[in-house]
Amino acid sequence: MRSHKSDQSGGRPRSTVRQSLRVLVLLFAMVAGTLPWTGAAQAHGTIINPASRAYQCWKTWGNQHTNPAMQQQDPMCWRAFQANPDTMWNWMSQLRDGLGGQYEARTPDGQLCSNALSRNDAVNQPGAWKATTVGRSFTVQLYDQASHGADYFRVYVTKPGFNPATQKVGWGNLDLITTTGRYAPAQNISFNVSVSGRTGSHVLFVIWRASHLDQTYMWCSDINIT
Incomplete structure (x- = not known):
């Protein structure tokens, strides 16, 4: 019978080491199987220009989210x-399934910016959000990691007199300014909008109906119209 040889340092036999490694690999696979899957089905996108609230916070502070300066320099992101x-x-994963186009009926006032997701309620709160300066006509840009395309985008802007520093966004605060057509799958999609008749601080509200499933995204982007 062939004996098991130990390594030169007097450690365990090689067969024992190999068996231990197989056990560790099996245990890792079992643990991995219990973790939530966050693959392509959840990897979508957001409006990157004018930046949605969560994306603006991530882009500005993601690499320094523990920086105490955020509390003074960008208090709404700090609160978020x-x-x-x-x-x-997860700025790319603000979605709900199966709305069937019933956006107003199934999204309460004051919860539009979070797409009625309680985990994202911080982006519903009024305050001094950092705003993107735009003209009365500008281009909206979507970045979609998974390139799912769009059935359409619906684009709204807050009515004259709305104050994003003190008011949550509700359906009665919005005017529909654009409904687009379909877009083929692509990571970058852009379209033009006009917000004539308004100046100063406003909120741009965008609904994206993705093409591959009944998945709906909603975001708020803060804008300063000049």
Whole structure:
């Protein structure tokens, strides 16, 4: 019978080491199988220009989210990170399934910016959100990691007199300004909008109906119209 040889340092036999490694690999696979899957089905996108609230916070502070300067320099992002950092880390996954186009009926006033997702409620809160300066006509840009395309986008802007520093966004605060056609799958999609008749601080609200499934995304982007 062939004996098991130990290594030169007097450690365990090689067959024992190999068996231990197989056990570790099996245990890792079992643990991995219990973790939530966050693959392509959840990897979508957001409006990157004018930046949606969660994306703006992630882009500005993602690499320094523990920086105490955020509390003074960008208080709304600081509050959002305190409430739930996952809102920013998963800026590409603000979706709901199966709405069937019933956006107003199934999205309460004051919850539009979070797409009625309680985990993202921080982005519903009024305050001094950082705004993108735009003219009365500008281009909206979507970045979609998974290139699912769009059945359409519906684009709204807050009515004259709305104050994003003190008011949550509700359906009665919005005017529909654009409904687009379909877009083929692509990572980058852009379209033009006009917000004539308004100046100063407003909120741009965008609904994206993705093409591959009945998946709906909603976001708020803060804008300063000049």
